[in-house]
Amino acid sequence: MMQNIILKRNNKxxxxxxxxxxxxSECNRALIIEALSRGAVRVENVSDAADAVLLAGIxxxxxxILAGDASPDNSEIENCKSDIVDIGPAGTAMRFLTAYYAIQQDEVILTGSKRMKERPIGILVDALRVLGGNIDYEENDGYPPIKLKGGFKQQTNQISIKGNISxxxxxxxxLxxxxLPEGLExxxxxxxTSRPYVEMTLAMLETAGIKHNWEGNVISIAxxxxxxxxxxxxxxxxxxxxxxxxxxxADEAELFLTGLTPYSLQGDSVITEIMANFxxxxQFKDGGVHLKKENKPIARREFDLKECPDLAQTVIVVCAALSHEASFTGLETLKIKETDRILALQTELGKMGVKLIEKDEVYTLDCSEKFIPDNIFINTYHDHRMAMAFAPLALVLPKMEFENGPVVDKSxxxxxxxxxxxxxxxxxVEVKG
Incomplete structure (x- = not known):
């Protein structure tokens, strides 16, 4: 049985x-830093997002195991040691653990969900192999599952990697x-792409005592x-x-989101600037941020989301709801996320007559045939952000049903x-899966 969500809103x-x-994003980086520090670093306010909980447990x-504290009859720990670590749909965990286990001594197989096995890992594996990692593919070259065989011996401290990938x-x-015995250049x-996420990583490492040098296109860490x-x-x-x-x-809105500050490491804090256009x-005070809706015409027609791709679905859906025919760039990485988010957006927006048209990596909304259906069924494609980005449409659509409501547990x-x-x-509502 699968659990769907029916969503309505009686007023705006x-x-x-x-x-x-x-x-x-912060939590998963912090957890890897904590593990690598071998007790020097401690993490507070661990996220209850499913991906973070899973990574923390692994x-x-x-x-x-490394400390020799594993109980012989603890099958979970023995399975973790003996061969297979299944990270399900957790993309961040797959990438971070690939690097983490590459420099450990034990052999481990990293695997995940069906979709995870379709998400490329080859660029990272190639880089780790150049460094000295001993990694094999278990099924298809360039994709999980992968076997990390231990015995890391650094071969070089210099590697190159394309900047327009994840x-x-x-x-x-x-991280x-x-x-590494010789550090990394x-x-x-x-x-x-997504420069703020790299800056977040370096800032968190700096807090944990790890210095770096970033000149031009070279980042060096001793x-x-x-x-x-x-x-x-x-x-x-x-x-x-x-x-x-x-x-x-909304027609009128006053919301208070606790704990947020204007000095965040997170690139997605740029949502304050993007939504000012709407x-x-x-206003940051009282230990959080106060949001208020002021009715004003929307002037901005072009949005470059290269540095904040996780906001793309949110911004595009808002524009579609308001019949604001804007164009969007910087969406290249969306096709290799939990789902092909471009195709998913095109399919689901099409259910209300809105088109998202691609031409030379520029995506433009066409709302000329938009209509308001009495009810709409939103497929989530096992993607938490599809569910949450479309949910605000309940303010403009009479009735919405979301496939697989628990998908939001991921974040x-x-x-x-x-x-x-x-x-x-x-x-x-319970439905047959």
Whole structure:
């Protein structure tokens, strides 16, 4: 049985307070840093996002094994040691653990969900092999599952990697850099996609005592020890983006999102600037951010989302709901996410007559045939952001049904509950899978 969500909203007035979970992006980086530090670094405010919980559990078991604390009759720990680590749909965990296990001594197979086996890992594996990693593909070249066979011996401290691929590959290498016997000199080829995520990684390493040098397209990190410190995970700006979208589609909105600051490491905090175009003001006070809707014409027609691709679905859906025929660039990485997010957006927006047209990597909305259906069924494609990006449409559509409601657990487990607290009608329905 699968659980769908039926979502309705009787009015377009939104007012309330929302407490957000910790950032999945920050938390997953912090957990790897903690594991590599061997006790020097401690993580506070661990996210309850499913990906973070899974990664924390895997790393905790691995540390118990390394410390000799694993109980012989603990099958979970023995399975973790003996061969297979299944990360399900957790893309960040797959990339980060590939680098982490590449420099460990034990043999392990990293695998995941059916979709995970379709998401490329070859660029990262190639880089790790050049460094000295001993890695084989178990099924298809360039894709998980992979076998990491231990016995890492560094062959070089210089590698090159394309900048227009997922920033998670680059982050994975930077996270292990200071633990390499010769450190790392990482050369980035071409333009860097999702630069804020790389900057987040380096800032968190800096907090943990790891110095770096970034000149031009080269990032250098010498071998060095982690400092004794605590990394505190901020609330999730990606989760906040859905509340900005709700405010943008409301007639009147006043929301308070707790814990957020204007000095975030998270690139998705740029949502404050993006949503200002839709009349949403952000005032930081009282230990969070106050959102308020001010009715104003939307002037901006072009959005470059190269540095914040996780906001793409949110912004595009808001524009479609408002019949704002904007164009979007920087969406190249969306095709290799939890699903092909471009195709998913085109398919689901098409259910209300909106087209997302691609030409030379520029995507333009055509709302000329848009209509408001009495009810609409949204396929989520096992992608948490498809569910959450489309949910604000309940402010403009009479009735919505979302396939696989629990998909939001990946990054924001309380999403449907928080919507209900803010006056949305949320009904869970069991359907045959």
């Amino acid at each position: 007035l939104v007012n309330g307070t929302v407490n957000l979970t910790g950032s999945k 790393l905790r078991k691995n540390q118990e 920033s998670q590959y680059i982050t994975a290498l930077l 292990i850099a200071s633990s 990482l050369h980035i080829e071409g333009d860097l 071998k060095q020890d982690f400092a004794t410190t605590t990394l505190s995970v901020e609330p999730d700006w990606s989760a906040a983006s859905y509340w900005y979208a709700i405010a943008a589609l 009349g949403i003001t952000s 924001y487990p309380a999403f449907w509950t928080d919507l209900e607290k803010q006056g949305f009608e949320v009904e869970e």
